[in-house]
Amino acid sequence: MPRLPAQPLKSVLLNTAQIELWPADTLRVRSNADARVLAGAHTVLRRKADGRYLAAVSARGVHPLVTGLPREPGLDEAWDALERFEAAARGFDADTQGLLPLHALQERLHALGLDDAYGTRTGLALVAEPASLAFAGRDRYRRPLWLTRSAARGWQALRAAAARDGIVLEAISGYRSHDYQLGIFERKLERGQTVEQILTVNAAPGYSEHHSGRALDIGTPGEPPAEESFERTPAFAWLTLHAGGFGFVMSYPRDNPHGIVYEPWHWYYLGHDSGGDR
Structure with a gap:
C-alpha cells in the first residue's frame, strides 16, 4: 500500500x-x-x-x-x-510527466488482427496516453473533461473568448483511453462484425487524437453532437476565425489525407510554441 x-x-x-x-x-x-x-x-x-x-x-x-x-x-x-x-x-505539471508505453496496446491490436498496415495506409501514428491529465471542467453531459494541462488552459481561454462574443461552445468529449476504444471493437466483434466493417465507422484503437488528451469534440447548444451540420452554426464560423489564435486546429477537413470523414467538430490543441507536439 x-x-x-x-x-x-x-x-x-x-x-x-x-x-x-x-x-x-x-x-x-x-x-x-x-x-x-x-x-x-x-x-x-x-x-x-x-x-x-x-x-x-x-x-x-x-x-x-x-x-x-x-x-x-x-x-x-x-x-x-x-x-x-x-x-x-x-x-506537479500535468504536461511534463511523460507518456505511457505502447507495447501493451500493440499486443492487443495484433490479437484483434490489426497490424502496422493500418497506420501505413492512413498515415496515422499510434498515439500514446499521457501519464496525467488536468480537469478542464465538464462536458455537455456533465461528465468530467480531462485534457493535458496546456490543452485545458487553451480550451478554457477559447471558450471564454467565444462567450464574450456571444458564442456558446460546449465540449462533447476530450481524452479517451485506449481501453475505451478497444472495448468498442471487442463488443462489435462479439456481435459478429468484422474488423473491416468496424473500421468503416470507428478509428482503430490507439490511432485517435483523443488518446493524447489534446483533442476536443466541440458542440453548441441545440446542435446534435458530432454531425456535419455543425459547420452551419455561428459557433463553427467563430472557431474558423479565432481557434488558431488559441492554439487549436481542425484535424480532419474535407478530403484530408487520412481518409477520415469530414469532422468540423474535432479540434486539436497544437499550442502556441514551436508548432506543438502532435
Missing part, C-alpha cells in the same frame, strides 16, 4: 496502463455503498478496462471496493504513481 499523500489529487487524474486514479469528487456515485466510502475519500482507483471502482483512498487509509484488491493487475503501478504525485505535489 502507498504512503498516503499529504495533498489530495484535486484537479489531476493520474493515468497508468491498467488503472486510473481519480479525484473522488469528480466521480459519480453508483450505489449507497459507494456513497458512504467516497464521502470521505480524496482519491479513487478505477479499472480502465471496465470502469470498475477498485479502492477509495482517504486520510484514514485505503478502502477496497472489490474483493482481492491486492491481486488486481496494475495495482503496484497505480500506487507508485500516487506516491510520485505526493513527492512532487507542489511542483
Whole structure:
C-alpha cells in the first residue's frame, strides 16, 4: 500500500496502463455503498478496462471496493504513481510527466488482427496516453473533461473568448483511453462484425487524437453532437476565425489525407510554441 499523500489529487487524474486514479469528487456515485466510502475519500482507483471502482483512498487509509484488491493487475503501478504525485505535489505539471508505453496496446491490436498496415495506409501514428491529465471542467453531459494541462488552459481561454462574443461552445468529449476504444471493437466483434466493417465507422484503437488528451469534440447548444451540420452554426464560423489564435486546429477537413470523414467538430490543441507536439 502507498504512503498516503499529504495533498489530495484535486484537479489531476493520474493515468497508468491498467488503472486510473481519480479525484473522488469528480466521480459519480453508483450505489449507497459507494456513497458512504467516497464521502470521505480524496482519491479513487478505477479499472480502465471496465470502469470498475477498485479502492477509495482517504486520510484514514485505503478502502477496497472489490474483493482481492491486492491481486488486481496494475495495482503496484497505480500506487507508485500516487506516491510520485505526493513527492512532487507542489511542483506537479500535468504536461511534463511523460507518456505511457505502447507495447501493451500493440499486443492487443495484433490479437484483434490489426497490424502496422493500418497506420501505413492512413498515415496515422499510434498515439500514446499521457501519464496525467488536468480537469478542464465538464462536458455537455456533465461528465468530467480531462485534457493535458496546456490543452485545458487553451480550451478554457477559447471558450471564454467565444462567450464574450456571444458564442456558446460546449465540449462533447476530450481524452479517451485506449481501453475505451478497444472495448468498442471487442463488443462489435462479439456481435459478429468484422474488423473491416468496424473500421468503416470507428478509428482503430490507439490511432485517435483523443488518446493524447489534446483533442476536443466541440458542440453548441441545440446542435446534435458530432454531425456535419455543425459547420452551419455561428459557433463553427467563430472557431474558423479565432481557434488558431488559441492554439487549436481542425484535424480532419474535407478530403484530408487520412481518409477520415469530414469532422468540423474535432479540434486539436497544437499550442502556441514551436508548432506543438502532435
